[in-house]
Amino acid sequence: MSDHNSDTHLGHVLPLSLLLKVFFALVGLTGLTVLTGQMELFGMDLAIAMVIATVKASLVCLIFMHLKWDKPFHGMIFLFSIVMVGLFLAFLTLDTGQYQADIREAKADEIHAAGLDVPQSEETHAAEERPEPEASGH
């Protein structure tokens, strides 16, 4: 009965060289994402960072987590969770757009009611140079 329990039967043994290659690829991609994060990419920075993160995540999933050699069903479970997150995100993003205007209005009233225009003597210089200086590309 125990003769069919060889080591290759239960799991796929990954060669050490492959694990090392994946590790160095992940470190390289981390360096790349830090580099692109510091560059001015005209609104593409988030997209590029997410592409790099997805490539890194795929490497971890496929190699470190054995999904490449595993039963496809396990990969499906994982993909299913990602699809569900996508749905969650999509619905709530649609929903939040519905009442942003109301929130802004209520917020403006709150600030007005708090009487924050009163200590203007020390805040006038602040009002001139509002933040959002590098509000380019969104």
Next chain:
Amino acid sequence: MSTTTTPEHSDDHGHGHDHPEHLAHHFESLEQQFDAGKLGIWAFLLTEVLFFSALFVAYTIYRGNYPEVFRFASQFLDTNMGALNTIVLLFSSFTIAWGVRNAMLGQTGLLKMNLVITLICAGGFMMIKKMEYEHKFHEGTLWAGHENTIFRLDPNDVPEDMKHHSTAWDNRNGDFTMAVKDLDPEFRQKLGIFFGIYFCLTGLHGIHVLIGMILMVWLLMRAMKGEFGPTNFNAIDFGALYWHLVDLIWIFLFPLLYLIS
């Protein structure tokens, strides 16, 4: 996992019927036992992804509504610390993946070494995280509602001693694009949202790292007893899958929080 609790089924398996030592009685074969466990851990990882997704959705919605707030707030995070922590976690992912290989091949010595390295990396990650958190508490760059947060609508509400020792408040060293005290009040208040999301996401992730450390200690203790081998590496494999998920989440957290240009 395969140990049974009833007295007649002790670990030495001297109870007169033949089956592999690590096979629990309710499974047909080691393969079935392994597959059942593997399905279980993947189902658990699915719930973990959904668990974290709520915070990622919060992040997306607030960043979508206030991109300039996120861009400004991100400069209070130390990219070097974040990048260092990424490398530490990636390395620990590598060592635990190597550990799975060791367990499958019966390399007990290497397995113990890799579990120890993974544990040390996890501890190192938490130490770096602690340094980052301490700095934020010192600076008052905290979530809305914390008594010492400097992100307040009314500057008079900021505690005096925070104003004195927070360099972010008046941009003392010129590290930031603008002093927090000079910001538009409404904008300043919204910075607290970013830090609320930052502390929730990194905090929940940190809790997972701590749980992972407990897991590594447990696996190490079992490895010391020589429990793992080519026919019994399920716990190592499943523990490693959990650890990789913790790494996966950090892979996304790092650029989303630290690298907003």
